[in-house]
Amino acid sequence: MRTDVNGITIAYNDRGTGLPIVFFHAFPLNRNMWAAQEEVLSARFRIISIDLRGHGESDAPLWHYTLEQSADDVHALLNQLAIRQALFVGLSMGGYILFAFYRKYATSVKGLILADTRAQADTTEGKNGRFQMAQTAYKKGPSSIADIMIPKLLSPATIRTKPEIVRNVRAMIEGNQVSGIAGDLMAMAERPDSVAFLPQITCPAQVIVGELDQATPPSDARLMAELIPNAQLATIPDAAHLANLEQPDTFNQIVAAFALDLQQ
């Protein structure tokens, strides 16, 4: 489905009925990364997955990007869908956007699932890396970004033994426009540190991390689970950064259990 918000067209899926669960994807992917969640969880819940500004089938304007703008896009979309409160799931960049969303729209958040993400801002070295990646995207195109990102997103075992997952991730990355890739690299580089904000998150929260995640390792997940007052932590074995793609059944069980608790 498609709709216009804040001057651009946003693509999204809306499937099922019940408690709305809104999914924010990772960088530099799109809403297809949630296909296995949508398939299973839409039997019990209303699943909304969104191509965030700059990704997938949504517009990728050549302009300044911020994570707050992505949060505003989602809020405008939810207003159009008449959804006043939801459970939000954000993986990695999706988690960074959830922090921005919660800062502005806490009353819309019934619960939070922060998966394979972190509250810390980028280090100087991290920011420099994003600048270099934006230059690479501009000079060599999205497939060069897939070459760099795939070993950071998936475990060595997945890369070796599950070519269909690797193909799917590569297709999502290559489907992006350079304007969106560079825009979100800038937005992530500029994001504020959220560690001091964690104690102000008062809704129920579930933190999830793949035990092999090197991009946002289990120590980052533990920090969030310790500092968010009402949070619990789940570690998924045999998964790296894209834990929902590598271990969809375990990921779905954690989301479903948390959502059912929230409904009561």
Ligand code: MLT
């Ligand atoms: C992501 O998966 O969204 C990215 O790895 C996040 C990041 O680069 O910090």
